[in-house]
Amino acid sequence: MKKQYKRFRLRTVSAMVAMAFVANAWAVDPFTVRDIRVEGLQRVEPGTIFASLPFRIGEQYNDEKGSAAIRALFGLGLFKDVRLEVNGDVLVVIVEERPTVADVEFAGSREFDKDVLKKALREIGLTEGRPYDQSLADRAEQELKRQYINKSLYGAEIVTTVTPIERNRVNLTFTVTEGEPARIKEIRVVGNKAFSESTLRGLFDLDTGGMLSWYTKSDRYSRAKLTADMEALRSYYLSRGYLEFRIDSTQVAISPNKQDITITVNVTEGERYVVSAVRLDGNYLGKEDEFKSLVTIKPGEAYNADKVAETTKAFNDYFGNFGYAFANVEARPEIDRANNRVAFVLVAEPSRRAYVRRVNIAGNNRTRDEVIRREFRQFEASWYDADKIKRSRDRVDRLGYFKEVNIETSDVPGAPDQVDLTITIVEKPTGSLQLGAGFSSAEKLALSFSVKQENAFGTGNYLGVEVNTSKYNRTIAFSSVNPYFTPDGVSRAVDVYYRTSRPYEDQGGNYQIATAGAGLRFGIPFSELDTVFFGGALERTEIKPGTNIPAAYLAYAERFGYKSVSVPLSIGWGRDDRDSAIAPTSGRYQRVAGEVGVAGDTRYVRSNYQLQQYIPLNKQFTLAFNGELGWGKGLGGQAFPVFKHFYSGGLGSVRGFDQGTLGPKDVTGSTIGGPKKITMNAEVITPFPGAGNDRSLRMFGFIDAGNVYGENEKFRLSELRASVGVGLSWISPIGPLRIAAAHPIRKFPGDRIQRMQFQIGTSF
Structure with a gap:
């Protein structure tokens, strides 16, 4: 039988679009694969190729399987070109590997340590030893710009230089022109009547600069800082009687030269309310007097959101002391807008009592479990006790071995009266x-x-x-x-x-x-x-x-x-x-x-x-x-x-x-x-x-x-x-x-x- 020789190739740029046309133009008759050869490998192991192919030696080959093989090999992200050649009943896989990143360097970067920038690029997949392509470099530029914008360097410019070197590798150099940081020129609060603008601006960590701004960087805009400042502003009003206070909008404008930032906060104060009464409603386990002693909301005083939150938290914690891990306490306001007065109804539903089935510990790679468990005051197979759980968390935190200590409560499937506690810690060098x-x-x-x-x-x-x-x-x-x-x-x-x-x-x-x-x-x-x-x-x-x-x-x-x-x-x-x-x-x-x-x-x-x-x-x-x-x-x-x-x-x-x-x-x-x-x-x-x-x-x-x-x-x-x-x-x-x-x-x-x-x- 005369051997036939057919060749078809699929390029990276037009792989998915041209695949149907390639398959039709270079169609081959189905045959049984006697052998598979791979050509063009430099660093990738042959086993990686064989594992991705949808057929093996001794199995039937057809055009559909060939198209699937090409898609699978391109999907690895390791190759910029893939070809399949059929030589009789031998299939030849010819690949051209993407270059790998040999080194990543930064020029002109003063605001960041190079290790910080390398870590940011590593998180998007660009690091030494990884395959390189242009789309990844574009993503890297955008990530670097994002890092600089977070530092108020809105005018930062980044140029990527790709230098090919031996063994199909490339060196990447990101040349940064940082420019001057954009600084907050003005902060305005619009709509305030009860408090002066200077008083409200004094609540913010962001400001227009002072003689120590070089140290605190308080005149550099940060979305996270602005969010925190808005919470401080909201808390200030809500703790002084302004029950219906709201922040309508925050506008951040940057000058055309990207050097000056203006922040405008639009607020609606509403009226100031005084607490007229506080009532308890719902199931308080027959301990109404004990719960009343926890109320910090005082009739005759101005509405204070902090005291409302403090009271509901105290109620939830007190329910937790009796094992009610899922208690729900809601402070419902009854607003009298005609007289600017508000009454609160504290509605409680203790739900069901729960036991702690198991205490799990996560995140301790070096610290032994017993070091953490011996600080716990909440024991397994005991009633859920919110006070003991909080005390346990504080004791673990006071050890000083961990950056973060958090405790989460989760239901036990099929056991409505049981919960599991998971204490998650983040260790720090000690x-x-x-x-x-x-x-x-x-x-x-x-x-x-x-x-x-x-x-x-x-x-x-x-x-x-x-x-x-x-x-x-x-x-x-x-x-x-x-x-x-x-x-x-x-x-x-x-x-x-x-x-x-x-x-x-x-x-x-x-x-x-x-x-x-x-x-x-x-x-x-x-x-x-x-x-x-x-x-x-x-x-x-x-x-x-x-x-x-x-x-x-x-x-x-x-x-x-x-x-x-x-x-x-x-x-x-x-x-x-x-x-x-x-x-x-x-x-x-x-x-x-x-x-x-x-x-x-x-x-x-x-x-x-x-x-x-x-x-x-x-x-x-x-x-x-x-x-x-x-x-x-x-x-x-x-x-x-x-x-x-x-x-x-x-x-x-x-x-x-x-x-x-x-x-x-x-x-x-x-x-x-x-x-x-x-x-x-x-x-x-x-x-x-x-x-x-x-x-x-x-x-x-x-x-x-x-x-x-x-x-x-x-x-x-x-x-x-x-x-x-x-x-x-x-x-x-x-x-x-x-x-x-x-x-x-x-x-x-x-x-x-x-x-x-x-x-x-x-x-x-």
């Missing part, structure tokens, strides 16, 4: 290796090194090595904390340390107080916020004589020895419900610590109490108070050890006075501290002008008072030093930075004044 340096007006140059792992090997344990050096205080410490030393949540901490210190004096001197020790501490949780600590340590302290050593130190050393060994036992209590440990705006922090030297060469008792209270005055202003009392006394006829003295003055105590210089002085004039201390601080904190509502950069005004007293002196308010001033706090990449300018308003002869002070890492 280990750190830090090398750093800091400078303060008191400490001068301080170098630090630390290796810390807060979630060692996913067990929830803490391991740390810390080294710190400064002019006055040097430390090397090793720490280990097991937060669940016992199944009941008793923590155990082991510390080994070596510290050297001396008072803050500018007279120079090379004397030192060196303390080496090791300690063991335990923490017992008594509630969700309260923990009691106790422990003991073995310490060896040496007073090393040198130039300018205070006479009191020499006198103590001559009486009790230059070296002393002590066994201090410690006990303390802490409670912290602040909303943030670094930049708090609400909540309270309390700490009590006591230490008793019970054995060795020293006998003493030392105690300290600290209270911090943060009160939010509004969205921008926070009132903060700090108080601290310290007291110590020698026991058994011994003097209180000089190396356990308290010090005061400067940042962290009474600003405006030189660091650590308040209190008793010896005959040489050196400050020696004392066993009694009192410190009081008050601050009004607000975002820095021009920084919007950015909490990382804030300014504050303050009043400080305090002093240190000797062992035989009484606490006398008449001897308190006091100061007033202003300051700046910045949560910088290397730690909280605070700068204070203070003016002493109560000082005494001999006090050392320092009006400008700064430090990294102090609290008050």
Whole structure:
């Protein structure tokens, strides 16, 4: 039989349109495939071709299967040309591979880190090693423009350069001309009557710029920020009685040169309404009195949407405490427009009671399940309890190992009285290796090194090595904390340390107080916020004589020895419900610590109490108070050890006075501290002008008072030093930075004044 030779080819650009014509023009008689050969492959594996063909060796081939094969091979996205050739009963598949992307580079990009742009392109499928085509490059340009528009760089231009290289690869270079960012020139609020335009604009994070706009970028338009500002505006009106307030439109206009943006917000205020009555309706499980106590909507007061939402949430949570996971509470307004009054009917339907069948954990790739489960207060096979679930979520979040913690409730199919809980977490790096340096007006140059792992090997344990050096205080410490030393949540901490210190004096001197020790501490949780600590340590302290050593130190050393060994036992209590440990705006922090030297060469008792209270005055202003009392006394006829003295003055105590210089002085004039201390601080904190509502950069005004007293002196308010001033706090990449300018308003002869002070890492 004479062999026939037919060839047909389908190009990428006209593949789907011409397929029918190709099949008809180059039709072949059906035959049994004896062999399949593939030509033109460079990087693609032959198995990829064979797996995509709709026929195998030994099967019948026809034109329909040939067309399907071409469609399948083009569908892989790996080839820019595909041909099928029939040579007798042998089918030859000839392909031309698309070039692959060898490298992606960016030229002229200053606003973004290159890794950020590469990540954005990777998400649309353009990255090293992937096939390249022009449509993908066009999508990449559009994605890059979108990234720049999000940064208010509306005039950014992008040019793509494709450079072919060996082995059928290409290099892509995106040349960016960023231009100047578009800035908000004007923000207008139209339709307002009750509140001034300047008051309403003050609610926004977006603004027309200030002297710190280079840092906050608040004058750059962002859709997300505008949406948040509109919510702030709506909340402002709804919380002040304007029940029917609405935002009619927001118009964003950009100038022809793409440099200036104008935002216009059109609002309708409506009338201001006063609450006339609040009634309960529906099924309240016979606990109407308990639910009434949760109502924060007060008749006679202006309508406040926040209080309505707070009340309905409190009702839902209270239903949840009894197992009603699907309770529905609706606040129905009855509006009297003639008198501008509104009554609320709180309608409740508890639905059905539910058990928690299973608690699932998702997202913990490194952290062990038990680390999360031991924080849960909602148990499986128990009544659904909203309070315990919230408490569980907060406890997991407070571990500090996760970026996000969310709990979702889902029905159990076929079991209407059961639910499953799924806690989804997003882990964050919990280990750190830090090398750093800091400078303060008191400490001068301080170098630090630390290796810390807060979630060692996913067990929830803490391991740390810390080294710190400064002019006055040097430390090397090793720490280990097991937060669940016992199944009941008793923590155990082991510390080994070596510290050297001396008072803050500018007279120079090379004397030192060196303390080496090791300690063991335990923490017992008594509630969700309260923990009691106790422990003991073995310490060896040496007073090393040198130039300018205070006479009191020499006198103590001559009486009790230059070296002393002590066994201090410690006990303390802490409670912290602040909303943030670094930049708090609400909540309270309390700490009590006591230490008793019970054995060795020293006998003493030392105690300290600290209270911090943060009160939010509004969205921008926070009132903060700090108080601290310290007291110590020698026991058994011994003097209180000089190396356990308290010090005061400067940042962290009474600003405006030189660091650590308040209190008793010896005959040489050196400050020696004392066993009694009192410190009081008050601050009004607000975002820095021009920084919007950015909490990382804030300014504050303050009043400080305090002093240190000797062992035989009484606490006398008449001897308190006091100061007033202003300051700046910045949560910088290397730690909280605070700068204070203070003016002493109560000082005494001999006090050392320092009006400008700064430090990294102090609290008050």
